[in-house]
Amino acid sequence: MSLEARIRLGIGAFELDVDLKVDPGEVVAVLGPNGGGKTSLLRGLAGLLPLDAGRVSLDGVVLEEPAAGVFVPSERRPIAMVFQDYLLFPHLSVLENVAFGLRSRGMSRPEASATAHRWLERVGLAAEAQRKPASLSGGQAQRVALARALATNPALLLLDEPMAALDASTRVELRRDLRRHLESFQGVRLLVTHDPVEAMAMADRLVILEQGRVLQSGSPADVTQRPRSRYVADLVGVNLLKGQADHGFVRMPGGRVVAAASAESGEVFAVIHPRAVAVHRQRPEGSPRNVWPGRASGIELLGDRARVRIDGEVPVIAEVTTAALKELDLGEGAEVWLSFKATDVGVYPV
């Protein structure tokens, strides 16, 4: 079971241009900020939003290819979707909701009821079969939505922000449950989310989608260690610079040169962990190769540590202890010097 999709579609001024491949056995999470095109991507795959160009094929069967005049409507695609707010039909009971897809696909009423019941047992909601969705908790509604989607035995399961509508307090447990259900499902699994924790907990591979484009794709470890966009760098909490490598240095577009031990040549990303950046009130003496002045412009407290944004030729975030913050008498607007070692700069090609 695999999905191959090239999706080009425009909604007003917004353009989505995404190449996506999901291999058998893989759970892929599309991670990106809201408004980045995640939901449009799912709607495109589901046939709810026609493509302008591209191609969607599932297990080698082409579902949509505008250039070839192929368009399989949603109701005939072997897919199922779990919507962000679940969209359980309010006028039907929990059991009827789960049986809906089976009935629509031609199963007899008794058989559909029996199958739906088995699914409700699997998600631990057999006792709620006759209730109306409005009386369910968020977590129960999510499981009904999942059962409704999986009951039709789809080849492709799409999940749109499956945890977004849940309380933070129940999220950890429900995430584990969802992960377990996803693992037992054989088809192609694709979820979209703006929550990096959720994406990393659920997925084998992340696809970073921003402004309608894929910026990066890889395992969670790879994406977090080698961010390739400001969005991911901010999520992970590291400084990301982009410049030209030149044997031990990275030249930034503004002219500033950063000493980076591992830099060789070509266009590169340079990543510096905020903890590797030291902050001083006077120009520091000693070994660090990278030293420049700046102005503290934002201070964010995180427990016993603080993140200080230092504006200068190249804005950098430094992480210091709150004790150091006091000792340095740092406030917003303070003139400071920052320093970090050339060996603390990670470099990898763009």
Added chain:
Amino acid sequence: MALQVRKATRARPAAPVALLVFAAVGAAFFVVPLIGIVLRTPWAATWDQLRSPEVLTALRLSLLASFSATAIALVFGVPLAWTFARLSFPGRAVLRAVTVLPMVLPPVVGGVALLLAFGRRGVLGGWLATFGIHLPFTTAGAIIAETFVAMPFLVITVEAGLRSMDARFEDAARTLGASRWTVLWRVTLPLIRPSLVAGAVLCWARALGEFGATITFAGNFPGRTQTMPLAVYLALETNPDAAIVLSLVLLAVSLVVLIGLRDRWLGSS
């Protein structure tokens, strides 16, 4: 704390006296006529009046015509409302305006227009006559007149319901394999049920009270086209007691409709 106390004591705003006087006159304007009907109702004779053949005939015809008009409005009005709510096509705004025009058009003008369309020398009348169908001055004509005036109420109510419903439920149904027809019957219509009911009731109430278009297009033939409102008007000259009793019946029906729809139209207080 002090702020909260002050807020609590200010719950009832002071009203200008002049405003209350005007409001009272406005309210009396509606209350007095209703009291008039109730006070002048010949209660002792009411039962006999209700059982008199004229009243029963008019009542039977009114029920038949208004329910038929509502049924026709449902069959054609719901698809029309769906079209207005979901499709965009050139001329949609104009077509929609024409469809709801009878709500503001003087009903007599509607009757004249129907005559010019379905009358003996009307646009479609001659053609219909070749099939032996004659609408003017028949019960079918009365039903057509009532439908013409009442259907817009159903159309706009159902259209508003369709517009305010979350269309993503239909998307969800389609991803579950439901054909468009299944989506309509099992998701869309059940979800807009309150609008359907409200639209049908409003439509029926309007049809029941229809006078101008009916008398113009269908005439005033007892047992054939003389519905309750026509009977009331006629009886006012010959048998005022019957007119009052008939009015009382129509008033009761209107009250029941209003109470039934109070959550929707009056807000729950």
